[in-house]
Amino acid sequence: MQNNKALPFKQELKKDKYKMDSKIDVVGIGNAIVDVLSQTEDSFLEQEQLTKNTMMLIDTEQAQELYSKMGPGVEVSGGSVANTIAALASLGGKTGFIGKVSHDQLGDVFSHDMRAMGVKFSTPALQDGPSTARCLIFVTPDAQRTMCTFLGASVWIASTDIDAELIESAKIIYLEGYLFDRDRAKKAFELAAEIAHKANSKVALTLSDVFCVERHREEFLHMIKNHVDILFANEEEIKALYETNDFDDAVYQVQENCSLAALTRGEKGSVIVTKDKKINIPATIISNVVDTTGAGDLYAAGFLYGYSQGKDLEICGEIASIAASEVLTHMGARPQVNLAKLLEQKLSATA
Amino acid sequence: MQNNKALPFKQELKKDKYKMDSKIDVVGIGNAIVDVLSQTEDSFLEQEQLTKNTMMLIDTEQAQELYSKMGPGVEVSGGSVANTIAALASLGGKTGFIGKVSHDQLGDVFSHDMRAMGVKFSTPALQDGPSTARCLIFVTPDAQRTMCTFLGASVWIASTDIDAELIESAKIIYLEGYLFDRDRAKKAFELAAEIAHKANSKVALTLSDVFCVERHREEFLHMIKNHVDILFANEEEIKALYETNDFDDAVYQVQENCSLAALTRGEKGSVIVTKDKKINIPATIISNVVDTTGAGDLYAAGFLYGYSQGKDLEICGEIASIAASEVLTHMGARPQVNLAKLLEQKLSATA
Numbered sequence: 001m002q003n004n005k006a007l008p009f010k011q012e013l014k015k016d017k018y019k020m021d022s023k024i025d026v027v028g029i030g031n032a033i034v035d036v037l038s039q040t041e042d043s044f045l046e047q048e049q050l051t052k053n054t055m056m057l058i059d060t061e062q063a064q065e066l067y068s069k070m071g072p073g074v075e076v077s078g079g080s081v082a083n084t085i086a087a088l089a090s091l092g093g094k095t096g097f098i099g100k101v102s103h104d105q106l107g108d109v110f111s112h113d114m115r116a117m118g119v120k121f122s123t124p125a126l127q128d129g130p131s132t133a134r135c136l137i138f139v140t141p142d143a144q145r146t147m148c149t150f151l152g153a154s155v156w157i158a159s160t161d162i163d164a165e166l167i168e169s170a171k172i173i174y175l176e177g178y179l180f181d182r183d184r185a186k187k188a189f190e191l192a193a194e195i196a197h198k199a200n201s202k203v204a205l206t207l208s209d210v211f212c213v214e215r216h217r218e219e220f221l222h223m224i225k226n227h228v229d230i231l232f233a234n235e236e237e238i239k240a241l242y243e244t245n246d247f248d249d250a251v252y253q254v255q256e257n258c259s260l261a262a263l264t265r266g267e268k269g270s271v272i273v274t275k276d277k278k279i280n281i282p283a284t285i286i287s288n289v290v291d292t293t294g295a296g297d298l299y300a301a302g303f304l305y306g307y308s309q310g311k312d313l314e315i316c317g318e319i320a321s322i323a324a325s326e327v328l329t330h331m332g333a334r335p336q337v338n339l340a341k342l343l344e345q346k347l348s349a350t351a
Numbered sequence: 352m353q354n355n356k357a358l359p360f361k362q363e364l365k366k367d368k369y370k371m372d373s374k375i376d377v378v379g380i381g382n383a384i385v386d387v388l389s390q391t392e393d394s395f396l397e398q399e400q401l402t403k404n405t406m407m408l409i410d411t412e413q414a415q416e417l418y419s420k421m422g423p424g425v426e427v428s429g430g431s432v433a434n435t436i437a438a439l440a441s442l443g444g445k446t447g448f449i450g451k452v453s454h455d456q457l458g459d460v461f462s463h464d465m466r467a468m469g470v471k472f473s474t475p476a477l478q479d480g481p482s483t484a485r486c487l488i489f490v491t492p493d494a495q496r497t498m499c500t501f502l503g504a505s506v507w508i509a510s511t512d513i514d515a516e517l518i519e520s521a522k523i524i525y526l527e528g529y530l531f532d533r534d535r536a537k538k539a540f541e542l543a544a545e546i547a548h549k550a551n552s553k554v555a556l557t558l559s560d561v562f563c564v565e566r567h568r569e570e571f572l573h574m575i576k577n578h579v580d581i582l583f584a585n586e587e588e589i590k591a592l593y594e595t596n597d598f599d600d601a602v603y604q605v606q607e608n609c610s611l612a613a614l615t616r617g618e619k620g621s622v623i624v625t626k627d628k629k630i631n632i633p634a635t636i637i638s639n640v641v642d643t644t645g646a647g648d649l650y651a652a653g654f655l656y657g658y659s660q661g662k663d664l665e666i667c668g669e670i671a672s673i674a675a676s677e678v679l680t681h682m683g684a685r686p687q688v689n690l691a692k693l694l695e696q697k698l699s700a701t702a
Binding site: 036039073074076112131288336 | 421455681
């Protein structure tokens with residue numbers, strides 16, 4: 001039974017036993033962003049020609065113009081992979097993050113929020129150049145979020161920011177698809193994946209966004225086939241990747257390409273896909289959905305937490321679903337309660 | 352019935368009819384602060400020797416030290432009177448604000464949030480000097496908030512910032528007790544009260560905080576007797592003002608000193624006090640209290656909105672209670688829904 005395709009999950013984990021005892025569970029590499037969230041009517045999205053539930057990149061001038069039209073906001077640290085890493089820390093995981101802020105107040109806010117969660121974060125702040133990245137998030141009455149990101153300092157991440165020692169000490173590194181949007185960042189990203197593989201760390205990737213997939217389909221497919229051990233995507237993203245309208249078809253194709261994928265489907269829950277298995281995980285039902293920002297990020301946190309602790313895939317999915325449900329109840333993508341405690345409560349309630 | 356003491360409320364309002372048609376309902380003068388809120392255990396307050404449910408002033412170094420120990424935060428524009436003015440705007444009132452931010456990112460956030468509510472706000476930002484004021488707010492599991500304020504640029508407000516035209520156009524000006532903490536600010540404050548009285552605007556004042564009352568008792572008493580038309584205080588503050596442990600005694604004394612006071616008592620609701628009347632207003636009961644930050648500020652908003660629209664005092668109290676209840680359901684002191692719509696729903700539900 002040493003054939004890779006048929007290798008049962010638990011045995012596969014045992015193979016990496018020495019990594020499971022290392023110091024850091026997950027190191028994330030992603031955009032370092034402060035979110036500005038505001039509740040908005042659907043008519044505003046139409047007026048500004050924004051596509052609901054997607055992420056659009058904007059430049060300094062667009063950011064200023066759009067911000068001036070935006071309602072009053074709430075500022076919360078964000079960034080997709082950064083959200084995952086913060087939530088992983090809240091679950092009790094040992095984590096690190098590599099990402100670029102500027103030397104300004106919002107950069108201080110982002111750095112504080114990571115370190116206050118216990119995340120190892122020491123990427124030097126950009127001294128000159130653009131300000132810390134901001135994401136203007138418009139939350140409509142249906143709790144969906146539509147995002148416009150000014151990437152600022154975030155894409156100034158360079159290969160010199162890749163802390164090899166930190167990456168080598170990680171069981172898993174988790175990479176943000178959005179970083180494919182800038183060449184300098186993409187190079188840093190590739191270097192990190194290379195170091196991780198040499199150190200026998202697992203490489204996880206999130207596709208991030210439908211438009212992001214459209215922009216970088218070929219590169220994503222190449223990377224998934226050759227470097228990715230765990231893939232995260234939502235239904236729309238995975239369908240966009242394989243240019244199909246049929247979710248089952250996308251699942252079939254991902255089974256060909258990747259050893260493990262976790263695919264989220266909103267209220268329909270999620271599907272965990274291995275070479276030879278599909279596990280359906282129901283969504284954790286909550287009544288007071290306020291804002292879906294970060295639901296996918298927290299799903300990944302729960303999954304990677306379970307995975308790094310050597311849990312069965314079904315349990316990984318269950319933890320993912322619980323973590324995702326917490327962030328739906330309030331504005332912003334960072335957990336507002338201790339997720340480890342929440343998990344304990346939820347799991348004991350269903351035991 | 353032209354005797355001032357016995358003048359019924361509605362007639363008194365009619366006397367000021369010409370003010371009721373003027374452009375601006377309420378102009379607030381107060382600290383321009385961005386709040387940083389974080390959920391905290393009670394043990395942290397003990398460890399840092401913070402007195403629950405009060406506001407403490409801190410300097411730059413204390414702010415840095417305390418922030419480094421604080422958990423991950425959510426940033427929301429704050430400032431007591433600024434919160435009231437923002438909520439008044441959300442209720443549909445026409446409002447203005449005078450307060451001092453610095454020329455930095457948090458100053459931009461504060462200014463944006465005021466203007467995005469439709470508040471007239473054009474106090475020039477401080478170009479050199481300390482950064483925009485921040486209030487570190489520790490929210491304990493009982494939803495109480497304990498505040499540590501770094502006043503920064505906020506106390507650099509000076510008499511030259513007092514926009515006489517704006518104040519003259521207001522039915523009511525609303526002053527923040529906290530501003531008594533700095534001499535330059537206090538002078539600006541006194542100038543504003545003087546302009547308001549000459550223009551026949553009403554002057555409202557909030558006592559802000561128990562410690563603030565202890566620091567400035569004599570000045571507050573003098574001001575209330577001579578200049579204040581509407582006084583806002585919570586139970587602890589009004590008892591501290593009159594150095595009594597008996598709320599009824601404090602009510603008796605405020606009747607002697609001030610023509611109209613609205614005194615909040617948390618879950619016990621509030622009492623509206625005139626020379627010859629006491630009206631009890633029950634608290635609006637909600638089940639999911641998350642954070643009490645801003646409850647008093649939103650109470651004042653509801654009350655002043657009703658008052659500026661010429662409503663009966665009982666209705667003013669009812670609007671106040673509804674507005675206060677909204678802000679209890681989430682982190683931060685700014686409303687997250689349109690208060691005018693909320694009010695309509697709540698009033699039609701009880702009709």
